[in-house]
Amino acid sequence: MRVDERGSHHGSPGIVQLDSTGGLLTSNDQWLALSGLTPEQSQGSGWAAAMHPDDTERVGSEWAVHAADGTAYQTSLRFRTPNGQVNWVQVHSAPTYDNGVLVGHLASVTALRLAEQRVTAMQARFEAAFASSPLGTAIVTLDGRVLEGNRRLFELTGAPASVLNKPVEDIFCVIEEPDAAPSPFRAEQHARQRSERQIRCSEGEEIWVNVSIAEIHEGELATGLLYQLKDVTARRLAEARVEHQAFRIFDRDHVDLRSGHRIEGGVQGRRFTRPGRPGHEDHAVGLGVSRLEGVVVVVEQ
Numbered sequence: 001m002r003v004d005e006r007g008s009h010h011g012s013p014g015i016v017q018l019d020s021t022g023g024l025l026t027s028n029d030q031w032l033a034l035s036g037l038t039p040e041q042s043q044g045s046g047w048a049a050a051m052h053p054d055d056t057e058r059v060g061s062e063w064a065v066h067a068a069d070g071t072a073y074q075t076s077l078r079f080r081t082p083n084g085q086v087n088w089v090q091v092h093s094a095p096t097y098d099n100g101v102l103v104g105h106l107a108s109v110t111a112l113r114l115a116e117q118r119v120t121a122m123q124a125r126f127e128a129a130f131a132s133s134p135l136g137t138a139i140v141t142l143d144g145r146v147l148e149g150n151r152r153l154f155e156l157t158g159a160p161a162s163v164l165n166k167p168v169e170d171i172f173c174v175i176e177e178p179d180a181a182p183s184p185f186r187a188e189q190h191a192r193q194r195s196e197r198q199i200r201c202s203e204g205e206e207i208w209v210n211v212s213i214a215e216i217h218e219g220e221l222a223t224g225l226l227y228q229l230k231d232v233t234a235r236r237l238a239e240a241r242v243e244h245q246a247f248r249i250f251d252r253d254h255v256d257l258r259s260g261h262r263i264e265g266g267v268q269g270r271r272f273t274r275p276g277r278p279g280h281e282d283h284a285v286g287l288g289v290s291r292l293e294g295v296v297v298v299v300e301q
Contacts, residue, residue: 014089014106016047022067025101034089034108036081052078052086063093067102070095076109088113136209136229140168142222156209156229157199168227173198173206196232207233 014031018024024047027039035042035050042050051059055077066073072094079087093104130137136153138146146168149160157163157171194212209229216224 014108016042016104016106018093018102018104020067020102022048022063022102031106034087034106035079036083036085050079050081052080054078066093067095076113086110133228136227136231138163138168138227138229139216140225140227142224144168146171147224153229156207156231168225171199172211173200196236199229207231208236209233 012030014028014034016024016027016031023044024042027042027047032039032042035047037047037050040046048056048060059075059077062075063073072092074090074092076088076090079089081087087108088110089106090109091104091106093102095102130148131150133150134152136156137150138153139148140146144167146163146166149157149163154160154163163171194210196208196210198206198208200206208231210232212228212230214226215222216226
């Protein structure tokens with residue numbers, strides 16, 4: 001039988017004809033381009049040399065079964081050319097019932113496979129970053145339920161069973177407001193927000209976290225929310241200690257902001273005029289923090 005010469009056009013399928021034993025009878029130019037073999041090298045069982053070694057055993061055993069049954073065969077496999085180039089091909093073959101000749105069509109799917117591999121690699125990188133992030137990270141539906149969380153999230157909030165498929169707001173401590181009715185979760189109100197909130201961690205202790213929220217997009221469509229939680233408890237406690245210390249020394253160690261001299265006695269609420277700014281009076285508050293690296297807190301009026 002004669003090979004369809006249209007198979008030699010760019011982008012058209014490679015076409016081969018095989019005998020009942022699997023020996024190659026004829027092939028077109030596209031087949032030769034995909035396999036990297038010459039017509040002479042392809043003849044008989046020589047065409048099998050084009051198959052990638054990792055696919056040879058699988059394809060050989062599968063093809064033998066279909067050939068014995070006289071049924072069509074379809075699979076994806078790799079060709080490796082003599083210069084080392086790997087081409088992915090989609091193979092369709094079917095018997096013609098004409099002297100046992102088997103006609104095979106091969107289409108290059110290398111670009112598709114490379115794109116799939118890039119997507120797979122990108123997904124693997126995202127999953128690795130998600131799992132190992134030092135921030136508690138959750139993927140949340142647009143109606144506010146937790147779909148996935150990483151290890152750090154569960155260290156902060158508790159076992160996965162208490163978080164997954166539950167409202168994300170259940171993670172945070174409730175701020176009780178008299179007569180306040182609960183409001184429904186609205187994704188548009190939460191997206192691109194950053195705030196500090198309290199949560200009750202897995203050990204029962206209440207801690208402070210910085211919460212940042214961003215939309216997850218697939219193309220132009222927002223499909224979910226990404227929550228990231230950073231433990232800021234140590235910073236909040238340090239700030240509270242500094243504030244407490246400042247008020248404790250407030251009435252013991254004051255400094256005149258105009259002269260820099262120490263003032264004895266209470267001066268809270270004392271007014272003074274800043275040099276060079278006539279008509280502007282300042283209230284000095286939190287004085288005495290001269291002990292704290294010379295920092296003075298003032299509220300300007």
